[in-house]
Amino acid sequence: MSILTRPRPVRTRGTHHWLRPMVARNPAQEHRVSTPLELLFDLCFAVAVSQAGSQLRHSLGAGHVGQGLIGYATVFFSIWWAWVNFTWFASTYDTDDALYRLSTLVQIAGVLVLAAGVPRAFTLHDFSTVVAGYAIMRCGLVAQWLRAAHSYPSGRRTALRYAAGVSCCWGGWAVLLLASPPGCRLALWPLMAAAELAVPLWARRAGVSPWHPQHIAERFGLFTLIVLGESVLASTTAVQVAVDAPHPPLSLYCIAAGGLLTLFSMWWLYFAKPAHGFLRSNKVGFVWGYGHLFVYAGAAAVGAGLGVGVDRVKGASQLSEIAANLAFCVPVALFLLMVWVLHLRPHATGVAGNAVFPLAAAVIPFFALTGFAVLATGVLMALLVGAAVVVSFTPSDPDRPD
Numbered sequence: 552m553s554i555l556t557r558p559r560p561v562r563t564r565g566t567h568h569w570l571r572p573m574v575a576r577n578p579a580q581e582h583r584v585s586t587p588l589e590l591l592f593d594l595c596f597a598v599a600v601s602q603a604g605s606q607l608r609h610s611l612g613a614g615h616v617g618q619g620l621i622g623y624a625t626v627f628f629s630i631w632w633a634w635v636n637f638t639w640f641a642s643t644y645d646t647d648d649a650l651y652r653l654s655t656l657v658q659i660a661g662v663l664v665l666a667a668g669v670p671r672a673f674t675l676h677d678f679s680t681v682v683a684g685y686a687i688m689r690c691g692l693v694a695q696w697l698r699a700a701h702s703y704p705s706g707r708r709t710a711l712r713y714a715a716g717v718s719c720c721w722g723g724w725a726v727l728l729l730a731s732p733p734g735c736r737l738a739l740w741p742l743m744a745a746a747e748l749a750v751p752l753w754a755r756r757a758g759v760s761p762w763h764p765q766h767i768a769e770r771f772g773l774f775t776l777i778v779l780g781e782s783v784l785a786s787t788t789a790v791q792v793a794v795d796a797p798h799p800p801l802s803l804y805c806i807a808a809g810g811l812l813t814l815f816s817m818w819w820l821y822f823a824k825p826a827h828g829f830l831r832s833n834k835v836g837f838v839w840g841y842g843h844l845f846v847y848a849g850a851a852a853v854g855a856g857l858g859v860g861v862d863r864v865k866g867a868s869q870l871s872e873i874a875a876n877l878a879f880c881v882p883v884a885l886f887l888l889m890v891w892v893l894h895l896r897p898h899a900t901g902v903a904g905n906a907v908f909p910l911a912a913a914v915i916p917f918f919a920l921t922g923f924a925v926l927a928t929g930v931l932m933a934l935l936v937g938a939a940v941v942v943s944f945t946p947s948d949p950d951r952p953d
Contacts, residue, residue, distance in 0.1 A: 573646045573695075573702040576763065583766040585773060588655055589641060592634075595659045597777045599630045599666035600851055604781040606673040608855040611878050612862045614869035622673040625740060627848050629681060632747055633662060633688050635840060636717070638770045639751070640692065642762040643706075644699050654691045654698075661687030678736075682728050689721040708757035716750030748841065755833055764830040771843055775821055778847045779814065781854030786810040789861050803864045805926040810857045812929025813883060817850065819936045821890050824898045842893045849886035856882055860925055876919035883928055887935070888912040895939065907938050 576583070603626050610619025637658055645651075661684045668680025693714050700710035723743050727736055754760070789807040792799070830836050856879030862868040863875045870878070891908035911931055918924040918931075 573644050573651070573699045576643065576645055576761075583763045585766070585769055586641075586645065586647060588647065588652060589638075589770065590773070592637065592655060592659055593773055593777055595662050596630065596634050596774070597780065599662055599669065600627075600778055600847075601781065601784075602666045602669040603627050603630060604851045604855045606669055607852060608858040608862075610673060611855065611859050611870060612868040616870075616874070619673070621737065622676075623852070624848070625678075625737075626669055626672050626681065627851065628744055628844065629665065629685055630662070631844050631847055633658070633665070633685065634774060635843075636692055637688075638767070638774075639762060639840070640695060640699075640713075642766045642770070643760055644695070644703070650698070651695070654694050657691035657694075658688045661685065661689075661691065678728060682724055685724065686721055689717055693717050706758060706760050709754050709760040712754035712757050713750065716754055720747050720750060752837065762836065764827040764836075767830060767836065767840070768825065768827040771826075771840070772822065774847065775843075775850065776818075778850040779818060781851045782810065782814045782817070782857060783854075785854040785857035785861070786814055789857060792861055792865065800864060802923070803861070805923050806857065806860045806864065809923070809925035809927070809929035813853065813925070813932050816929070816932030816936050817853070817883075817886060817890075820887070820932075820939055821846075821894060823936075823939045824894055826894055829897050839893055842889055845885055845889045846893065849882040849884075849889065852882035853879065853886065856880075857925070872922070873919050876921075876924035877916065879925055880916045880919045880928055883932070884912045884915040887915070887932070908935060911935055 603623055606626075607619050607623040610616070610622065637655070663684070664687055665681050665684030668678070668684060671677040671679075672681050696710045696714040696717070700707045700714065703710070720743065723746060727739055727743060786807065789803065789810055792803060826839065830839060856875075859868055859870060859875050859878045863870060863872065868875060888909060891912070895908060896905060915928055915931065918927045921927060
């Protein structure tokens with residue numbers, strides 16, 4: 552079913568300015584942009600992303616690689632999934648009355664609680680605060696879905712499935728935390744994560760739940776900027792350390808320069824082509840949206856990898872040079888590969904346009920064996936930007952300027 556199906560209007564009587572009917576918006580609506588409330592929502596999620604990246608950096612620097620990666624994967628999934636759930640809901644229903652704002656603020660409070668529990672999740676494997684914050688967010692989201700079911704009959708079955716699925720998954724997390732032995736929680740985590748991912752697939756099979764392609768593309772792009780902020784902070788730290796040190800080594804300047812080149816290139820490649828043009832169905836939308844987990848996790852981990860490299864130059868890391876380089880190169884390669892799959896491949900033309908980016912993603916991890924891995928990665932990423940510009944302006948591209 553196409554997402555461009557126009558929802559039927561619902562007439563209501565006696566509604567107040569603080570309580571309006573929650574009716575699905577027209578997915579073909581022009582000038583559908585992010586609201587100030589959505590921007591505040593993203594800003595608060597930036598705190599959680601920063602906490603996850605910072606804890607990953609500390610864990611890797613202390614030599615706790617396995618613990619850091621597991622903690623980062625579990626915590627970042629919770630952050631990303633909570634953001635995705637609200638974002639997709641808001642693209643369908645955006646009443647923006649007092650009750651809608653209050654239920655959204657409840658979710659924001661939940662993510663702040665979740666962010667507060669990130670350090671304990673990494674260091675002590677205590678996820679109680681994270682689950683508590685997740686529960687608060689779920690209360691706000693379930694209330695919104697139930698309200699949508701009441702106000703918009705055409706999407707009632709879908710909304711009720713969402714409410715039921717989200718509630719059951721939250722109950723599953725609570726049981727997993729309280730009843731499962733500590734050794735079994737990690738083994739059962741993938742099962743619960745799969746259940747969470749299955750809820751939208753099951754719910755949207757029940758009926759109409761249109762979403763706005765341009766709005767979704769903009770919202771995901773804005774969150775990309777948030778996770779790239781971790782790399783901005785790490786690059787700034789590298790430059791600051793190089794400037795403040797009395798006799799900084801050459802490797803520190805290379806990290807600073809390579810980090811900036813990589814950051815600029817990541818931004819350029821992600822926004823090289825608009826995505827809303829091919830987001831025309833639920834199937835494409837789900838693949839595109841779910842794939843962004845790896846885009847975001849990779850982008851945030853790049854900042855942590857840069858920080859690990861700076862710490863090693865300062866003598867504050869227990870990692871070897873190759874391990875520290877891998878902490879940077881691997882997430883860059885992951886980000887590049889997924890951006891190619893989700894954003895660049897639909898627009899690429901010819902064999903060269905479809906091969907150069909995955910080939911570069913395969914090569915970047917091998918830079919970890921060199922003495923200037925960050926700089927080499929930055930230079931290669933900059934070359935890829937040049938390649939993206941050339942591919943973008945091929946004669947077969949309908950967006951080519953005259």
